[in-house]
Structure formats: C-alpha cells, structure tokens
Amino acid sequence: MRYSECLQTNEFTMTWYGFWEFDFAVAGLAFVFILAVVAVRGLSDLRQMFRLLDQERRENPSQENQSN
C-alpha cells in the first residue's frame, strides 16, 4: 500500500498518526534544545558546586558537614 493510498483509506489511523508525528517533532526538538542549553550552562553550575563544596570544606576543615 502506498503512503498516499494509506492517507485516504483509514482516517482514524491517520488522525492518530498525525498526532504522534506532531508529538514526536515537539519531543525531538525539545530534546535537542535542552541538551544544547544544559551542555553549555551546566558546566558553570558544576563549577559553582565545586566552589561551594570547597568553601564549606575550608570553613569546617575538621568538622564533618551537616545538611540542612
């Protein structure tokens, strides 16, 4: 069965197919976009985490840290 024939033969199936195609496009684009943003900005978050952990270690060198 050709794609164009399928389009005409089953409206119910094609409605679902169109819905999933749209969802897939949104999901794929969002994935790529967030991956790019996190790859760039996550690095500075990571550096900040190290800085804070280092600072905590310097402030309490002999004491084990407590979590809030």
Next chain:
Amino acid sequence: MNFHLIDWIIVIAYLAATMAAGLYGKRYITGLGDFLVAGRKLGTYIGIATLAATEIGTITFMYYAQLGFRTGYASFINGLIAGLVMIFIGRTGFLVKKMRAMGIMTVPEFFEARYSRKLRLLTGVLVAIGGILNMGVFLKVEGTFLLLISGLSREYLKEMMTGILLLELLYTVLGGMVSIVITDFIQFVFLGIGTILITGFTIYKAGWEHMYQAVLTNRGEAGFSPITNPDYGWGFILFQILLWMAVDTCWQTTAMRTFSTKDPETSRKVFSWTGFIFLGRGMMPMLWGIGALTLLGPHVDSLEAMPIMISKILPVGVLGLVTAGMLAATMSVNSSYLLGWSSVIAQDVIGPARKKPMSQKGQVRLNRVTNLCVSLFVLFWGIWYTLPGPVYYYLNITATIFLAGAFAAVTGGLYWSRANTVGGYSAMLAGAAGSIAFFFFQAPLAWAGLGSFAAAALAMVIGSLVGASRHRRNG
C-alpha cells in the same frame, strides 16, 4: 564482530575519562550530606543533567524500543504521559516543593518526620525490596545490549554484567553523589548525542513512510491507537498517569535529585525542563523499535531487535561513539540506583533499627557496605531470573510494590491534616497488594497497578479515620 579498532578506542577512552572524573569527586566527600545529596548544592542546569541522566539508561532505551517494536506508534503514549506528568509536577510544584523544603535525604525519612519511626522502617523495607528487584534485571538487559551491538559472543554475558557492575561500583562507593553528579553531566551530553545520532540514522535507513507502512502491515490499527491496542486501553493509561506521578515524587533516585537541589524553587524548575527531555526519552527509542520492525521484520525477538538494528545501520566510528553514549547511560542510571537503594537500607532500615546513633563517618561506611551488598544481589538476580514478559511491565509492577502506598501516604501526609500513622501503615500494606496479585495470580498489569493505587488511597483514608477515632476514645 561489529566493532572496529576505532570503535574500541572511543569506548575505552570514554570509560577512562569517566572513571577519572568520578574518582575526582571523592575529594569533596567530607560527610553524609555530600555523599548522599551532594551537599544540596545543585543548580538548575546541572540538576536537569543529573535527573535526566539518572532516568535515561540503556535499560530505558531497551524497554521503550521493545514497546515500539511490539505496539508501534501506540507505544508513544508511554513517553507522552511520562513527559506531561513531569511538566505538570514542575509547573505546580506538587509534592516536590514541600518535600524539598523539609530537608530530608531519603523518601522513608519523610515517614518518620510525618508519621512514626516504625513506619519509616516498614517503608524502608518495602522501598528496598521494590527498588532492588526493579534494578535486578538491569545488568542482564544492558549486558545483552552491549554484546549484540559489539558483536561479541553471548557466552560472555556474565563477564559483561560483572564488568559493568565493577566500573560503576568503583566510583559510586568512593565518591557518592558528588561523583555521580560529575559523571552524570558528562554522560548526559554523551547519551544525548548518541540518542540523536541513532534517531537520525534510523529515520534515514528505515525511511519515515516505510516505518508507517511496517506498523500498519504488522500491527494494524492497534499500532496507532493506544485505546484500541490490547496492551494498553484506558485502564493502562490511568495507571501510567498515577505511576508517573508517584515515580516523579516518591521514587528514591528521582527524589534524591529533588533533595539535592539548592532550594525548593530550583527543584520545581528542574522538573519542568526535564519533563520535555522525558518526552524525547520515550518517543525516540520507541521510534528505534519501529525502525527495527521495518528493517528486520516482525519475527525477531522484540527485546533484541533494536540493538541488532543499530549494529547494522551505524557506520564505523559512529558505532563506537553511540556505544560510549549507551555505556554513559548505563553507568549513570546504575550508579544512581545503587546509591539510592543502598542508602535506603543504610539510612532507613539499619540506621533506625540501631539503639545507638552512628557517627557520620560510620554512616558513610555503612552506605558503602550496603552498596556492595546490593551490587552482589543485583548481579546474581540478573543471572538467575528470567523475565516473564516485556521488561517495562516488570519494572512497572516491581516499582508499584512501594510506590502506590508511598504516593498515598506522602500526598496524605502533606496535604491532609487528618492523615495519621494508622493510615500510613494501611496505605503501605494495601499498596503492595496489587504487585502480589500480579506475580502470584497473573493479574493483568493495568488492573493490578490501578488496584494498588486505589487500595492504597482508600486504606489511607479509612485507616486515618479509624486511627483518629481510636485516638479520641483512648484520649
């Protein structure tokens, strides 16, 4: 052998780099808070990376691709629900904001803070049983994937499983959550690139229209509609919505990310953004399953179809890069799960049962020992246990052992002032009933799961009312 020298070099270089980064994390461990929740220093972007990397593993790709292969486009409903539920939680802050504000480190800790120490112990036992059984099949599925994609003989499955376990154990035991956060970031980037590459190659090789035709020919209308598909239907959809609400809020590995963020607002943001990642996390591997159906036909084993297809369509070099991405995914998930479940045993089962409180150093040591014990169990369970059906269904029902009860008890505890300890006990015990019905009486997944959530909610309400009236009589 599908791998060429360049593929092996890429994989080994990647493994060495990850190990070094993971071991680097050890220098920041000065106490239990650093070991379990990275000192609660996670910002939004690193929070997204670590939450996404924790919940995207080779196991995720395998079970979602299996669903895509078996049920075509209708399987997308699973990805859609997972993503939308997480976005909803992120937008509203439902449960996560209040839980983060409590400053706890594990889910069962909530039960002591809101209910009683003994209920924390019971919850800890149920969480550990459900979680470890859930993780029990990971190594076997991941080992199978790596053998199929690399072209190594299946005789090496046990060696492959042991190898994966040893690698992740090394840096989890030494560096705890700080190491996991560092490696999660690297792994998120790698697995993200790997996911995009496989999706691109699948569409290119199988063809968009051919995939549609393959689903129509082999699965018919049920390959498109989750309502008419016999594997799904309204009962399954409702169960998935409840299950994902519970996973996002009460699943130990997800909750640990909530507890690790620097404040409640950051945890809310992390969930909103990761929800969008979760849409792709589901739908892209499902499309690989559809691609495998298109290229290999319907008579291949549904779980093995996707790795076989990948090994055939990816060119030299890209195969190594993608395998490194998959290894990244494997290690990020397994290390977090190891830490998550072993921390529950140490913090919520052994810890509260001891009369004398332990020092923080003692607790870190205990966490490392439980890490080793859980690893050994997972290895042997993976070798000896045979899955009764699709991996996804097994994972759903083992998770429900404690999630149904925990979700009812946590929601009641945070939003209903009359919730009490009797209600908490009732919810936890009733919530485990559906899983027992599934395993021992072969009840259908959707109804066993839905039954668990309904029974837990009902038990929470009735138990709390009975508990309150008994308290009034006694008082």
